[in-house]
Amino acid sequence: xxxxxxxxxxxxxxxxxxxxxxxxxxxxxxxxxxxxxxxxxxxxxxxxxxxxxxxxxxxxxxxxxxxxxxxxxxxxxxxxxxxxxxxxxxxxxxxxxxxxxxxxxxxxxxxxxxxxxxxxxxxxxxxxxxxxxxxxxxxxxxxxxxxxxxxxxxxxxx
Amino acid sequence: xxxxxxxxxxxxxxxxxxxxxxxxxxxxxxxxxxxxxxxxxxxxxxxxxxxxxxxxxxxxxxxxxxxxxxxxxxxxxxxxxxxxxxxxxxxxxxxxxxxxxxxxxxxxxxxxxxxxxxxxxxxxxxxxxxxxxxxxxxxxxxxxxxxxxxxxxxxxxxxxxxxxxxxxxxxxxxxxxxxxxxxxxxxxxxxxxxxxxxxxxxxxxxxxxxxxxxxxxxxxxxxxxxxxxxxxxxxxxxxxxxxxxxxxxxxxxxxxxxxxxxxxxxxxxxxxxxxxxxxxxxxxxxxxxxxxxxxxxxxxxxxxxxxxxxxxxxxxxxxxxxxxxxxxxxxxxxxxxxxxxxxxxxxxxxxxxxxxxxxxxxxxxxxxxxxxxxxxxxxxxxxxxxxxxxxxxxxxxxxxxxxxxxxxxxxxxxxxxxxxxxxxxxxxxxxxxxxxxxxxxxxxxxxxxxxxxxxxxxxxxxxxxxxxxxxxxxxxxxxxxxxxxxxxxxxxxxxxxxxxxxxxxxxxxxxxxxxxxxxxxxxxxxxxxxxxxxxxxxxxxxxxxxxxxxxxxxxxxxxxxxxxxxxxxxxxxxxxxxxxxxxxxxxxxxxxxxxxxxxxxxxxxxxxxxxxxxxxxxxxxxxxxxxxxxxxxxxxxxxxxxxxxxxxxxxxxxxxxxxxxxxxxxxxxxxxxxxxxxxxxxxxxxxxxxxxxxxxxxxxxxxxxxxxxxxxxxxxxxxxxxxxxxxxxxxxxxxxxxxxxxxxxxxxxxxxx
Numbered sequence: 001x002x003x004x005x006x007x008x009x010x011x012x013x014x015x016x017x018x019x020x021x022x023x024x025x026x027x028x029x030x031x032x033x034x035x036x037x038x039x040x041x042x043x044x045x046x047x048x049x050x051x052x053x054x055x056x057x058x059x060x061x062x063x064x065x066x067x068x069x070x071x072x073x074x075x076x077x078x079x080x081x082x083x084x085x086x087x088x089x090x091x092x093x094x095x096x097x098x099x100x101x102x103x104x105x106x107x108x109x110x111x112x113x114x115x116x117x118x119x120x121x122x123x124x125x126x127x128x129x130x131x132x133x134x135x136x137x138x139x140x141x142x143x144x145x146x147x148x149x150x151x152x153x154x155x156x157x158x
Numbered sequence: 159x160x161x162x163x164x165x166x167x168x169x170x171x172x173x174x175x176x177x178x179x180x181x182x183x184x185x186x187x188x189x190x191x192x193x194x195x196x197x198x199x200x201x202x203x204x205x206x207x208x209x210x211x212x213x214x215x216x217x218x219x220x221x222x223x224x225x226x227x228x229x230x231x232x233x234x235x236x237x238x239x240x241x242x243x244x245x246x247x248x249x250x251x252x253x254x255x256x257x258x259x260x261x262x263x264x265x266x267x268x269x270x271x272x273x274x275x276x277x278x279x280x281x282x283x284x285x286x287x288x289x290x291x292x293x294x295x296x297x298x299x300x301x302x303x304x305x306x307x308x309x310x311x312x313x314x315x316x317x318x319x320x321x322x323x324x325x326x327x328x329x330x331x332x333x334x335x336x337x338x339x340x341x342x343x344x345x346x347x348x349x350x351x352x353x354x355x356x357x358x359x360x361x362x363x364x365x366x367x368x369x370x371x372x373x374x375x376x377x378x379x380x381x382x383x384x385x386x387x388x389x390x391x392x393x394x395x396x397x398x399x400x401x402x403x404x405x406x407x408x409x410x411x412x413x414x415x416x417x418x419x420x421x422x423x424x425x426x427x428x429x430x431x432x433x434x435x436x437x438x439x440x441x442x443x444x445x446x447x448x449x450x451x452x453x454x455x456x457x458x459x460x461x462x463x464x465x466x467x468x469x470x471x472x473x474x475x476x477x478x479x480x481x482x483x484x485x486x487x488x489x490x491x492x493x494x495x496x497x498x499x500x501x502x503x504x505x506x507x508x509x510x511x512x513x514x515x516x517x518x519x520x521x522x523x524x525x526x527x528x529x530x531x532x533x534x535x536x537x538x539x540x541x542x543x544x545x546x547x548x549x550x551x552x553x554x555x556x557x558x559x560x561x562x563x564x565x566x567x568x569x570x571x572x573x574x575x576x577x578x579x580x581x582x583x584x585x586x587x588x589x590x591x592x593x594x595x596x597x598x599x600x601x602x603x604x605x606x607x608x609x610x611x612x613x614x615x616x617x618x619x620x621x622x623x624x625x626x627x628x629x630x631x632x633x634x635x636x637x638x639x640x641x642x643x644x645x646x647x648x649x650x651x652x653x654x655x656x657x658x659x660x661x662x663x664x665x666x667x668x669x670x671x672x673x674x675x676x677x678x679x680x681x682x683x684x685x686x687x688x689x690x691x692x693x694x695x696x697x698x699x700x701x702x703x704x705x706x707x708x709x710x711x712x713x714x715x716x717x718x719x720x721x722x723x724x725x726x727x728x729x730x731x732x733x734x735x736x737x738x739x740x741x742x743x744x745x746x747x748x749x750x751x752x753x754x755x756x757x758x759x760x761x762x763x764x765x766x767x768x769x770x771x772x773x774x775x776x777x778x779x780x781x782x783x784x785x786x787x788x789x790x791x792x793x794x795x796x797x798x799x800x801x802x803x804x805x806x807x808x809x810x811x812x813x814x815x816x817x818x819x820x821x822x823x824x825x826x827x828x829x830x831x832x833x834x835x836x837x838x839x840x841x842x843x844x845x846x847x848x849x850x851x852x853x854x855x856x857x858x859x860x861x862x863x864x865x866x867x868x869x870x871x872x873x874x875x876x877x878x879x880x881x882x883x884x885x886x887x888x889x890x891x892x893x894x895x896x897x898x899x900x901x902x903x904x905x906x907x908x909x910x911x
Contacts, residue, residue, distance in 0.1 A: 036190040037183020039412070041362040042444040046831035049362055077183035090181040094173050097796030100635045100804065102180030103187060103363045103412025125840075132840040135831060137360045137413050138635065139800055140807030141839045 008069040010035070011079025019066040026050045028066035029076060037077035037106045041135065048134030051107035051114075052076045058114035060133075077106035080113065089113055089151045098147035100138035107134050112148045120156055124149060167643040167653045168859060171796040174639035175658045176410070188366035188382035188409045193437035196368065197226055199423075199430050200282035200440070202272045202289050203450060204264030207516035207824035208298035208311060211264060211271065211291060218288040219274055224281035227433035228289070229426060230272045231259040235398050239316055244395070247388070247671065249420055251395050253485035257519045258396060258425050264293070265313055265484035266517050267825040268449030270422075275430035275438045298516040298824050299325070302458050302479050305515040313484065313514045327486030328512040332494055332566040340473025340505025344464025346545045351460045352534040354873070354891040355817035356481060358453035359523050360808070360836050363412020364444060365451060369427040370437035377404045377428060382411035384418040384632055385671035390663045396425035397432070407662040408632045411672075415808070416522030417452040419673050448829035453818060454523035455480035455488045459534035461497075463542050469556045471542075473505040474498055478531050480512060483519040488512045492527025492606075495567040496870065497535040499605040500576055500762060501557040506566045516824060522673060524805060525606040525866035529812065529873060533891065536602035536874030540881065550601050550878070551584045554764070569760075575788025575852030576762035579603070582848050583764045588784040593882075596771050597781065600878025603764045604870025608863035609674025610755040614667030615684035617645065617692055618748035623734030625649065627688075628661040629681045630669025635804070635865060636797030637677045643793050644682050644859060648689045651716040651733060667752045675863025678793060679854075680755040686858045691749035699743045700731045757856025761867040763787035765806070767875040771883050776899035778880050779841070780810050786848040790862025795849065802868040803845040809872020811837045817892050 003018040010033065017032040024043075029035045029052070038061055041047035045060040052061045053075040054068075061076075080087045089112050092098070099105045108131065115122060115130045122130065127148050128141070136144060179185040216228045237244050237252040244251040255261070260269045272289050276282035297311040304310060305325040312323045319326040341347060367381035377399055383389045386406040394401045411418060423440045431438040442451070462475045476497055480488035490510025498506055510527075543553035558577045564570045583589055583601060593599060616628045627645050631637065638658040646653035670676070693713045700718030701708040704727075712721050717730035731739075740747050768782040785802040792798040815835045819827045828834045853860025873891060881887050886901050 030190075035183070036186070039187065039363070040189065040441075041364070041412075042831045044444065044830055044832065047362055047444075081182055086181065093181050094177040095171075097171065097174070097636065097794075097800055099177065099180055100797070100800050101361075101363070101411060101413045102176070102185055103361075105180050106183045109181060124844075128840040128842075132838040135362055135836060135838060137362055137415070137808070137836065138804045140803035140805075140837075140845045141842055142803045142845045143796070143800065145839065145844070 004067050006067055006070050008071065009073045011075055021067060023066040024062050025064040025066050025069055026061040029061060035076050035078050039103055039106060041103065048111060049104050049107040051110040051134065053110065053114055058111055077110055080109060087113065088155055089148065092147040092151040096143050096147040096150065098139065098143040104134060104136040108136065108144055116152050116155065120152060122152060165647055167647045168793055169795060170643060172639055172643055172653050172794065174636050175642055176633065176638055185410045187363055187412050189441045191368050191380050193368060193370055196437040196439050197275050197277050197434060198279040198282050199273055199275045199427050199438045200279065200286050201270045201426065202286040204260060204269040204271055205267055206264055206293055206295050207267050207300065208296040209264045209293035210296060211260060211262060212294055213292045214272060215290040216272060219285040222281065222285045222288060224277040225274060225285045226277065226436055227275045227430045228272060229429045229433065231261045233429045234259050234425060235396050246391055246395065253487065253519065254392060254420065255396055257485055258422060268446065268518060269484065273426040273430060275434050300515050300517050300820055300824055302456065302481055302513050305513050313516065325514045326511055327482060327514050329509065330490055330494055331507060331509045333507050334566045335505030337473045337475050337505045337507045341464045343466065343472045345467040346542055347462060347464040348538050348541045348545065349460065349462035350538050350889060351458065352537065352889050354457045354530055354533060356453045356456040356517065357812050357816040358448060358834065359415035359417035361413030361415060361417055364442040364447045365422050366441040367423045367427050368437060368439040369424065369431045371428060371432040375399055375403050379404060379406040379424055380409055381424055382409040382418065384411065384414045384673050386632065386663050387630065387668050388419065388671055389421055389424050392421045393424045393428050397428050405662055405664045408660050411632050411634055414634055415524045416526060416673060419522050419671050422451055444831065445829040448834060449826050450518050452518065452521040452523065454526065455482065455520050455530065457481065457530045459531065461534040461538045463538050465542050465546060469546050469548050469553055471501060471503050471557045474503050476508045476531065476535060478510045480510065480527060480530065481517065481520065482512050482514050483517045484514065485519045486512055486514060488520050489522065489527030492525060493531035496528035496605045496607065497531030499565050500554065500559055500603045502559050502563045508566055524808065524869040528604065528606050528870045529809065532602065532604045532870045533873040536871060537877050540600065540878040551580050554603055555580050572759060573852065573855065574759065574762060575850050578850045578852060579762055579764040579786045579788055582786045582850055583766050583784065586766065586784055586848060588766050588782060588846065593768065596773060596883055598769055598879045598881065598883025600767050600875045600882055601765065602871035602874035602878060603762065604867055605760055605762050606675065606866040606870055607760050608679065608758040609676040610680055610758040611670040611676055612668055612754050613680035613684045614669050614750065614752040615681060615688045616666060616748065616750040617685060617688040619692060619733065619737050621737060623732065623737035625656045626659060627656060627685055628659045628666050629685065630661055630666040631672045631677045631681055632660055634672060635801055636794060637681065639797055640678045640793040641681060641685055645685055645689050648686065648693065649716060649733065650714055667750065675761065675865040676758060679758050679857060679861045679863050682859055682861055683755050683857065684751040684753055687751040688749040692747060695747055696736050699736055702743060703731065704728045757854065758863055759854050759856065761788060761862050761864065763867045763871055765871040765875040767879045769876060769879040769883055771880060771898065773902060776895035776902065778814055778893055778898055780876065781843055783843060784846040784848060785868055786850060787864065787867055788850045788852050788862065789864045790854045790857065791851055791860035792849050793859060793861060798849060798864050799847045801865045802847045805868025806845050806872055807837050807842060809869050810842065810876060813873040813876035813891060813893060815892050815894050
C-alpha cells in the first residue's frame with residue numbers, strides 16, 4: 001500500500017512526513033519525525049505517556065491516526081522549552097524531584113501545561129483528576145501534584 | 159566513623175544530573191534509538207497454559223518476503239536439567255534458557271515459541287502467524303491450591319517433593335526456639351489464613367532492545383534493564399558469545415521495580431541479528447508485558463501469633479506458599495525471612511514453599527516476598543493487639559527488635575532504627591488526628607534485608623578541573639543525584655561541576671544489579687574511596703609544587719591548603735589549577751575502585767493509613783497516609799521521599815485493586831492498563847513521609863537502602879484501616895469494590911482460639 005503524504009505543523013514548524021494509513025500519530029512522531037520524547041507505554045490510551053496537543057487540545061497520540069494531522073497543529077514535549085529556556089513546569093519538576101525514572105515525564109508535562117492553559121488556578125482535586133489519564137508508577141504522584149500547583153501559583157504571580 | 163553533619167551538598171535537594179534530558183524529552187530509553195539497516199523482531203507466543211511442543215515448522219515464515227531470520231529454542235544454548243544448576247545471581251540458567259524460549263513444553267500463555275526478524279514490524283508479525291506449531295495440549299493449574307493437589311498436572315516431571323513428582327520446587331524455614339513450647343505460654347493466640355493475587359511491577363516502559371552483531375561476533379546491545387552486566391552475562395550464556403565481545407549499553411530505564419532484573423528479548427534479538435546480519439529491534443507490547451513478564455507471586459499464607467496478657471509475643475508460626483510461575487524461584491526467602499523480623503520473638507518458625515504453576519515465571523518485585531508475608535503477619539498483629547486491648551503501635555513497641563536482637567534468618571542486629579519509626583508514627587500529627595464516619599486508621603511495620611554486593615566506580619578530573627564519575631548501575635530513581643551530592647561534598651566543589659554517568663559493560667568494571675535497595679549504598683562506597691584517592695593525589699601534587707610534606711597539605715573547599723607549620727605560606731591551589739598543572743606533575747588525575755561491598759544493614763518502616771469506605775459502592779479510598787522509615791542518611795531527601803511515596807502507591811494498588819484475573823482457559827484476562835488498574839493520580843492523597851535518620855555505622859555517609867522497605871507494610875496498613883472503619887476483617891487481596899461489598903453483605907469472622 002502506498003504511503004500517505006501528510007503536511008502539518010509540529011511545535012510551530014511546518015512539517016511533512018510519509019506514513020502508512022494505519023500508523024498512529026505516535027508512530028509518526030517516533031518514526032519518520034524522530035521525536036521520541038513521546039513514549040509508548042500501552043498503545044491503548046490508558047497511560048498518557050504519549051500525550052501531545054492537537055490544536056491545543058490534549059490527546060493521546062496513540063489514539064490518533066497520523067493522517068489526521070493534515071493541516072492541524074501538533075505540539076509535543078520537544079516544543080515545550082523555548083530554546084534554552086525551560087517552561088516553568090519543566091523547571092519546577094526538576095526542582096521538586098517530580099520525576100524518577102522519567103518515562104511518564106513528557107506526558108505529565110504536556111498534560112500539566114494543557115491544564116494550566118485552561119485553568120491557571122487549579123485545586124489539588126482538579127490537578128489530580130486532570131492528570132488521572134497519565135500513569136506514573138514511581139512517584140505516587142505527590143511531588144507531581146505539588147509541582148503543578150506551585151508552578152501555577154508562580155505563573156499567576158508573574 | 160566520622161559522620162559529617164555540617165554538609166553543603168549531602169542532604170540537599172539538588173537538581174538531578176539526568177533531569178534536564180528527562181523534562182525535555184531528550185532522554186533515550188530502550189525503544190528510542192535506531193541503527194542503520196535496522197529490522198524488527200517479533201515473538202510467537204504459546205496460546206496454551208501447558209502444552210508439549212511436538213514440532214515447529216518455520217519454513218512458510220522463512221519464505222515470506224521481508225523475513226530475514228527465524229529462531230527457535232534450537233538456537234538457544236541449552237542448560238540440561240540433569241547437569242545441575244548454573245547460577246547467575248539468583249537465576250538458574252536452566253530455567254532462563256527455557257523461559258526466554260520454550261524448549262520441550264510451553265508452560266504459560268505467552269511463553270515464547272519462536273522469534274522472527276523482518277524488514278517491518280507488520281511483516282514480522284505476519285510471519286509469526288505462518289509458523290506451524292504442533293502442540294499436545296496438557297492439563298494445567300495456575301492457583302496454588304490447584305497446583306499442590308496430589309493429582310495436579312506437573313510442570314516439571316523431574317521435580318520431586320517428599321519423594322514424589324510435585325509442583326513444590328522448594329521449601330525453606332527459619333527457626334528460633336520451640337514454637338510448641340512458646341504457644342503453651344500464650345494467653346491469646348490468633349491464627350489466620352490470607353491470600354494475595356499476582357500483581358505486576360507495572361513499569362510504564364515495556365521491555366525493548368536494539369542489537370547489532372558484526373560478522374566477527376562483536377555485539378552491541380542497547381536496552382533498558384536493572385543491570386547491563388546481567389544483560390551481558392545472560393546473553394552470553396544463552397547465545398554462546400563471550401562476554402568480552404558483548405557491549406551492553408544501559409539505556410535510560412522507564413521503571414523496573416525488580417521486573418527488569420532478568421532478560422526476555424536480548425538473547426532472541428542477538429540471535430536474530432547474528433542470523434540476519436542486520437541490527438534487530440524488539441519492543442514488547444503492553445499485552446506481552448502483562449502476559450509474559452513478571453509479575454510477582456500470588457500467595458497463600460497462614461500466620462499464628464501467641465502473646466501473653468501483658469503484650470509479649472511468645473511464639474509465632476508463619477507458612478507462606480508463593481507462586482513461582484513456570485519455573486522454580488518464588489521469593490519465599492523474603493516472605494519467610496522478613497515478615498516477623500521487626501519483632502523480638504523467642505519461639506518462631508517461618509516456612510516458605512515455592513510452588514510452580516502455569517503462569518509466567520515470577521520476577522522480582524520491590525522487596526520480593528516481603529510485602530506478601532508482612533501483609534499476613536501485620537494483620538494478625540493488629541488482631542492480637544485488639545484482643546489484648548492494646549494500642550497497635552504500643553504492642554509493636556513492646557515487642558520491637560533492637561540492637562542485639564537475633565533475627566530468625568541469622569543476623570544479630572546492630573544499632574537499628576525500628577523503634578524510632580514506631581515512636582515517630584505514634585507521635586505524628588496523623589496518628590492523633592480525629593476520624594470521621596466510615597473512616598478508619600491502620601498501622602503496620604515492615605523490614606527488608608537490603609543488599610551490598612559488587613560495585614565499580616571511576617572518578618576522573620577533567621583537564622579543566624571538573625569531575626566525571628562513572629558507575630555501573632542503571633539509575634531508576636535518582637541515584638545519580640545522590641552520587642553527585644556525595645562526590646561534590648568530598649571534593650568541596652559545587653555539585654554542578656560533577657557529571658555522573660552510567661558506563662556500559664566495556665567501559666566500567668563489573669557492577670551488580672540495580673536491586674536490593676543497593677545502588678546508592680554500594681556505589682557511594684566505591685565513589686567515596688575513588689574520590690578519597692583523588693584527594694590524596696591532589697594533596698601530593700600541591701605538596702610537590704610547594705616542596706613540603708603531603709601530610710602538611712589539607713584539602714578543603716575545592717583546593718589544597720598548606721597547614722602548620724606552613725599555614726599561610728602559600729596561596730591555595732584549586733582543583734582547576736591542579737588539573738591545569740597535571741600534565742607536568744605526573745599526568746591525568748583519576749581513580750577507580752571496585753569492591754564487593756558489605757555492611758548493608760536491613761531497613762525498617764512503620765506506616766499509618768487512613769481510609770474512608772463508601773459502603774454503597776464498596777470503594778475504599780486512602781484519604782491520608784504517612785510512611786515512617788529509618789533511612790540511615792538521606793543523601794538527597796527528595797529522591798528518598800520519592801522512594802517512600804512510590805512504594806506506598808504501589809502497595810495501595812496491590813491492596814485495593816491490582817490483580818491478575820484469568821479466563822477459564824488459563825489466560826490473563828486483563829493484560830492492559832484499563833483492566834489491570836494501577837493507582838491513578840485521582841485515587842491517591844498526598845503521601846506524607848517521616849524520615850528517621852539512624853546512620854548506618856558501616857557506611858561512609860551512613861547510607862541505608864531505602865527503595866524496597868516502603869512497599870512492605872502497605873497492604874496490611876490499608877487492611878487494618880479498613881477493619882477499623884468497618885469492623886470487618888478482610889483476609890484476601892485485593893480489597894476491590896466487589897470484594898468489599900461481598901464482605902459487607904456476608905458478615906463472617908474467623909474465630910479466635
